[in-house]
Amino acid sequence: MLLCDEYLTPATLDEAFDAMARTAGRHRIVAGATDTLPWAREGRAGDVHVPVLIDVAKIPELRERSVDERRVRIGAATPIQRFLDDPALARALPCMPRCAVWFADDQIRESATIGGNIVNASPAADGTPGLIAHEAHVELAKRQGGGITRRRVKLDQFVTGPGRTALEPGELLVAIECDALPGYGGSFEKVGHRRSLVISLVCLAALVKLDAAGRAFEDVRLAIAGIGPVPKRLADVEAFLRSHPVSAERLEQAADMPVELVASRTRQGYRREVVRGFMLRGLINAVQRAGADPAVLPRALEAAYA
Amino acid sequence: MPDLTIAASVNGRRVSKSAKPHQRLLDFLRDNLNLTGSKEGCGAGECGSCSVFVDGVLIKSCLVPVAKAQGADIETVEGLARSGELSVLQKAFHKTGASQCGYCIPGMVMAATAAIRANPFVGNEEIKERLGGNICRCTGYQKIFEAVELARDVLNGRLAATALAEDEQEDGRFIGANVRRLDAPSKVSGALKYAGDMVMLGMLHMAVLRSPHAHARIVSIDASEAEAMPGVEGVITCADVPGEDGFGVYVHDQPIMARGKVRYVGEAVAAVAAQDEVTARRACASIKVHYEPLLAVFDPEAAMRPGAPVLHDYAPDNLTKHIPIRVGDVAQGFADSDLIVEESYSTQQVEHAYLEPEAGLAYVDHDGVVTIVSPSQNITHHRHMLSRIIARPINKVRFIMSPVGGGFGGKEDMIYQGMLALMAMKTRAPVRLVFTREESIIATAKRHPSRTTLKMGLSRGGRIRAVEMKMICDGGAYGLSTEGVVRKAAILAAGPYAVPNVKIDTYGVYTNNTPSGAFRSFGALQAQFATESHLDICAEQLGLDPFEIRRINAMRDGATSHTKQRLKSVSYLRALDVAEQASRWEKGAPTARGDVRGDLGGDGTRAPCALGARFDDGTTPKSQSEVA
Numbered sequence: 061m062l063l064c065d066e067y068l069t070p071a072t073l074d075e076a077f078d079a080m081a082r083t084a085g086r087h088r089i090v091a092g093a094t095d096t097l098p099w100a101r102e103g104r105a106g107d108v109h110v111p112v113l114i115d116v117a118k119i120p121e122l123r124e125r126s127v128d129e130r131r132v133r134i135g136a137a138t139p140i141q142r143f144l145d146d147p148a149l150a151r152a153l154p155c156m157p158r159c160a161v162w163f164a165d166d167q168i169r170e171s172a173t174i175g176g177n178i179v180n181a182s183p184a185a186d187g188t189p190g191l192i193a194h195e196a197h198v199e200l201a202k203r204q205g206g207g208i209t210r211r212r213v214k215l216d217q218f219v220t221g222p223g224r225t226a227l228e229p230g231e232l233l234v235a236i237e238c239d240a241l242p243g244y245g246g247s248f249e250k251v252g253h254r255r256s257l258v259i260s261l262v263c264l265a266a267l268v269k270l271d272a273a274g275r276a277f278e279d280v281r282l283a284i285a286g287i288g289p290v291p292k293r294l295a296d297v298e299a300f301l302r303s304h305p306v307s308a309e310r311l312e313q314a315a316d317m318p319v320e321l322v323a324s325r326t327r328q329g330y331r332r333e334v335v336r337g338f339m340l341r342g343l344i345n346a347v348q349r350a351g352a353d354p355a356v357l358p359r360a361l362e363a364a365y366a
Numbered sequence: 367m368p369d370l371t372i373a374a375s376v377n378g379r380r381v382s383k384s385a386k387p388h389q390r391l392l393d394f395l396r397d398n399l400n401l402t403g404s405k406e407g408c409g410a411g412e413c414g415s416c417s418v419f420v421d422g423v424l425i426k427s428c429l430v431p432v433a434k435a436q437g438a439d440i441e442t443v444e445g446l447a448r449s450g451e452l453s454v455l456q457k458a459f460h461k462t463g464a465s466q467c468g469y470c471i472p473g474m475v476m477a478a479t480a481a482i483r484a485n486p487f488v489g490n491e492e493i494k495e496r497l498g499g500n501i502c503r504c505t506g507y508q509k510i511f512e513a514v515e516l517a518r519d520v521l522n523g524r525l526a527a528t529a530l531a532e533d534e535q536e537d538g539r540f541i542g543a544n545v546r547r548l549d550a551p552s553k554v555s556g557a558l559k560y561a562g563d564m565v566m567l568g569m570l571h572m573a574v575l576r577s578p579h580a581h582a583r584i585v586s587i588d589a590s591e592a593e594a595m596p597g598v599e600g601v602i603t604c605a606d607v608p609g610e611d612g613f614g615v616y617v618h619d620q621p622i623m624a625r626g627k628v629r630y631v632g633e634a635v636a637a638v639a640a641q642d643e644v645t646a647r648r649a650c651a652s653i654k655v656h657y658e659p660l661l662a663v664f665d666p667e668a669a670m671r672p673g674a675p676v677l678h679d680y681a682p683d684n685l686t687k688h689i690p691i692r693v694g695d696v697a698q699g700f701a702d703s704d705l706i707v708e709e710s711y712s713t714q715q716v717e718h719a720y721l722e723p724e725a726g727l728a729y730v731d732h733d734g735v736v737t738i739v740s741p742s743q744n745i746t747h748h749r750h751m752l753s754r755i756i757a758r759p760i761n762k763v764r765f766i767m768s769p770v771g772g773g774f775g776g777k778e779d780m781i782y783q784g785m786l787a788l789m790a791m792k793t794r795a796p797v798r799l800v801f802t803r804e805e806s807i808i809a810t811a812k813r814h815p816s817r818t819t820l821k822m823g824l825s826r827g828g829r830i831r832a833v834e835m836k837m838i839c840d841g842g843a844y845g846l847s848t849e850g851v852v853r854k855a856a857i858l859a860a861g862p863y864a865v866p867n868v869k870i871d872t873y874g875v876y877t878n879n880t881p882s883g884a885f886r887s888f889g890a891l892q893a894q895f896a897t898e899s900h901l902d903i904c905a906e907q908l909g910l911d912p913f914e915i916r917r918i919n920a921m922r923d924g925a926t927s928h929t930k931q932r933l934k935s936v937s938y939l940r941a942l943d944v945a946e947q948a949s950r951w952e953k954g955a956p957t958a959r960g961d962v963r964g965d966l967g968g969d970g971t972r973a974p975c976a977l978g979a980r981f982d983d984g985t986t987p988k989s990q991s992e993v994a
Contacts, residue, residue: 061388061644061647062388063388063644064387064388065387066368066387067370067387067388067431067433069433069434069436090431092429093429093430093431093434094411094426094429097390097409097410097411097429097431098409098410098411098429101409101410101802101804102802102804102805102808103804107647107648107651113387113431115431115433115434117434144980157981158978158981161495161977161978161980161981162977164411164499165414165498165499166424166477166480166495166496166498166499167411167414167417167424167425167477167499168411168425168426168429168499170424170425171425171426171429171430254975255494255495255498255975255976255977256495256498256499257411257412257499
């Protein structure tokens, strides 16, 4: 059971920093609260008393989002479901709708926020690899002197370990900025025990842009989570595929490359098998959605993995 | 610190009510507004029993701090049938028989309502996706999906409203007929009160302190801090039992609360009743128990060996029950066999996972009758046991069975009703206890894990000559239903087969694991898993069709079972025919596997589950405006 003496809902960023200053050392920030409430239960943290909860989910700046042809800016309190049902976001971030549909369930996605998912820094966080593949930066705000100062950190450097981030005391994650990649084919692969409400054992986000003929990779973005303490961008695999024709052989070789990265604490052998399969499935799905020439990949390979 | 004042619209009415800052929306609805249609099945967002609309968006109210509902427009299951008439979807749930225990149903109805509101032509796959956050333990979901499809088509005009009407029924014919459940309207509307929904004036809330040790001597219990806490009305331990302590379905080996020692992690040690749940939990946490850990045993075979730690003085060999069965002469049967196959099988511990965690309400009525309201599956036996435990005549003990939000055998044990009775007697006030999901999992009985060795001798033609089976069931720390389970396992071990020579030994064994108890099939599953798997292996080795080997050995009308029960009629052969036909079984020995088989897939088999019903062309999701 989560107990608190005070539950504050600041209406602006300034009010939030006021509340944080007034209750320094006694508060916990919540947004969707969908992880905080289950955390305070038997078998995890048990009954927890937090003197003050500060709910940042209603701060307008944290709920704004803007999309143009090059960049996307998403407020940290944006519910995960928007990646699925906001057409502008879905077009600009082609792997994120696929990620969203596997994330918890429809109801939790309406409460859970992308900022909360990032700050929790679970090694199995579903939202992070897709954003890393989109070259995401997080914007962190802090009160300094009379005003608010902001800094930007690359998302794959922001998450530093299981449950650990580069967030400093007094700082709030306010927004995520990333590349808009309309026209890319996107995929998100996840394995767990069931369809809804499942924590990833492994998840992989893939983005592919093909040449006009749909036969060669112009750009590839890959990121993976669940295989080690932090999500990882697969830059070497991206470079291996970029500018090369799409072929079964090249995909098979690429799929083998990250297998050795598996450094999770449990089920390593299983995860290695999954990683190889996901690389193939994720890339094939992304290639198809990027408008590939149907002749470019053997039917049998597509049937086996996609 | 200041309470919140929550002003919101709930089912179309303005409410303004005080709330504690830590309360969740679910608590506010249930405790402050007495809207108990929304249930708590897990408290962690896993089950969906608490789904409600907030500003038109379906959410899980156990994951929403109540402050988030400030100024919101909330709609609960009670709001769907505000006029008194069930909604189309509720009527469809009634029509298809989609509600069984009913505990998940309010949440299911809400999720289904959301699916149809989002997309009036929602397809079957999208229905499954949108209901993915709601768990049902009874139905297997099929009837629920049928109900959603029916309601969708009535609402979008594809079907006339008459499709919701009750089917015409032939006079007097019930088998094979669609008989409506009398209790369905109360379940689909959220009106039905389960024990955890019930309140009484002046009711206290109980919390239970449980053992962190698998096996330990209790040296002392110091509850003085709890007793002194404002708001605490009573603390009980085994010392408060006035009569002869001990309950169980067969052997009464389990005390109401641990007596002298604890035998499994999660065993009740003490309980507190307080004016509110938070105080009860805090007081419980303040109780100091001094334990002296004892050597524990977790493996039933190890527990049977001499020198193993002993759980109960009355059973120095840790045996709860041994059931031996002897028919004919197995040595001769094996000597006469052309093929002897010996294998071992094991099955695991399983939690019942009913959606309704255990709950009960107890009070001493105006005539001094100790009354316990709970979803007990065995109230008469509980009444007799409790009468002895609290040393009151039977007419001063009353059990009322509240609606059971799923049982599956898991609510046959009097695991908490005794504590409620003692507390009501001690405080002279109504007392309610509601288990958390975690508590339900840690403290209550599970399916018996089993290890079986099975030796079968057969003729070349497939006739079984002899069966020798030894099964060891891990009964856990207390007897509960173990004796009956191992007896049933022995009775059914050789299956519905005419076997001339049988030697069966089943054992129930005490260990320091969570107690095992009744669970659907009551021992038959463990034995049948071994016997039926074994027959497939034998069929393969003899080059026989698996249906054929079963037909050869099937008991016929008039057969005598190996426990000497004469069976007037045996429907097994007919069941085999139906199963063979329905599965489109490809005749022959089960030696071919994989793609070469023609009987895999096809009508009636399910494709693996996938997600993405909302992606129209495989690349972009449909927008809300497109689907709306």
